[in-house]
Amino acid sequence: MLCSLVSQAQAADVSNISKAEQSRIADLIFKNECNRKFECLVSWNDGEDFPSLGIGHFIWFPKGSNAPFQESFPDLMRWYQQQGVIVPERLSNILQPNQSSPWQNKAEFLQDENKPQIEQLRQFLADTQDVQASFIMQRLADALPKMLAIGQNQVEKDKIKHQFERVSASPNGWYALIDYVNFKGEGIKETERYHGKGWGLAQVLLNMDHEGNALRAFVSSAKQMLQQRVSLSPPERNEQRWLNGWLKRLDTY
Known part of the structure; x- marks a missing residue:
């Protein structure tokens, strides 16, 4: 659930974090998750039942998944919409806010890993790191009222x-x-x-x-x-x- 649906009065105030500090934090998260590797922007980790995408390794469940963890990639897609980010037409068939991962398991993903659409998806995520950074900041702002609840x-x-x-x-x-x-x-x-x-x-x-x-x-x-x-x-x-x-x-x- 994004901040537009959370009381601004309750949300943590992240407005005093400078743009430079936001960029630094986002870069550190990308380093922590991926060691800043381009290919890691769309990947499927060993031992997991879902792919991870972007600088924050936002998780994306296949259809019918019963994974117990908090899914985050669809929320990122909704954030893109709110921020007016246009998804390239060549990716529009897979990047819909409520769409499940197009890969059901890691074997399927590995079959597609080097195909043009995944490379295009990686490039889109590489080109929109600043939007992902703002999403990460907002998730923290939204976390406080949710935790208090x-x-x-x-x-x-x-x-x-x-x-x-x-x-x-x-x-x-x-x-x-x-x-x-x-x-x-x-x-x-x-x-x-x-x-x-x-x-x-x-x-x-x-x-x-x-x-x-x-x-x-x-x-x-x-x-x-x-x-x-x-x-x-x-x-x-x-x-x-x-x-x-x-x-x-x-x-x-």
């Missing part, structure tokens, strides 16, 4: 808001918040849980210490949440293989 009581709501404000006021704090919500979500979906335990931004904020350096407390809490996720994850997903990379990413905050 799932607070179990006023104490939880107050802690989420307080810790969000502490981190955002820290040097590099906006980068940490924006990257994490793009990386692991808001933590508001009931399906994004293992044994009832989530790992999104809301859970990280609720788990933070009140004392000391806010950014260090955020990183420490995020590491605990991701380590807990891996320990509770289904064995067949083999999430341990990703943990070291996740923790290194947090160290960039």
Whole structure:
């Protein structure tokens, strides 16, 4: 759900993030997700049931998918529409806001990976990185009211808001918040849980210490949440293989 449908009074104020800082954050996210590689702008990661696209590796479910995670690529397409971005005609058959991924599985994707339309899709995403950056910023703005809505009581709501404000006021704090919500979500979906335990931004904020350096407390809490996720994850997903990379990413905050 995009910000036009979220109360502006509740949304986090990202307006004080300069254009230069927005560009820096977007570039860091692209580095984190893809090491800035062009071919990575449309890819299908091992162990996943969906492709990932763009500088933020926005996920796009095939038709009939029951993946438990928050899908983000269709929201990006709606954001493009709101921003007046015209999809090239050669891509219009696959880039519709409510359309499922045209590939049902990784084998299908690999058959098409080097075909002209995928290269054109990569180029379109490369040419519109600034729009993706604004989408990522807006997702963070929208995250605060969504997280407050799932607070179990006023104490939880107050802690989420307080810790969000502490981190955002820290040097590099906006980068940490924006990257994490793009990386692991808001933590508001009931399906994004293992044994009832989530790992999104809301859970990280609720788990933070009140004392000391806010950014260090955020990183420490995020590491605990991701380590807990891996320990509770289904064995067949083999999430341990990703943990070291996740923790290194947090160290960039």
